[in-house]
């Protein structure tokens with residue numbers, strides 16, 4: 001084989017390798033995009049309802065009045081706020097303290113793409129206790145505890 005032919009062969013091989021690299025990179029990029037988008041669409045969940053305690057019922061009324069607009073009916077989420085009946089908000093990961101703090105001071109966007117949560121100073125800590133009870137009872141009914 002002449003040197004010219006050898007060189008031509010080598011060039012072709014390099015070109016094929018380069019093309020394969022581009023295809024592989026595109027595939028990784030596409031996969032990352034799909035995973036990211038599916039994480040986003042996990043923003044709402046289906047919540048199984050349950051018989052509530054008296055405190056839980058009071059919490060439900062308070063939740064409906066103030067939190068539902070963003071966190072959805074029964075904490076199932078909307079495009080303005082995340083579902084609270086969600087594994088992220090299980091007691092081990094977000095203790096009751098996180099709820100008192102969120103209502104008193106608001107929340108900086110960090111887990112979701114919905115922006116910041118504004119503080120809800122009109123909701124007293126006693127009312128938050130009831131709302132927590134409501135959310136925790138729903139969490140338990142949905143296998144989150």
Ligand code: HEC
Nearest residue numbers: 066067070081098099102109110111112114115116117120
């Ligand atoms: C205007 C919309 C809005 C309202 C009203 C609202 N929230 Fe939120 N809330 C959000 C958003 C958005 C987040 C998510 C922030 C993030 O993690 O990216 C959030 C996060 C939270 C968190 C998680 C806090 C943390 O430490 O990550 C709790 C708990 C919470 N909200 C409780 C409540 C309760 C209880 C009410 C009603 C008293 C309420 N929210 C009302 C939008 C809202």
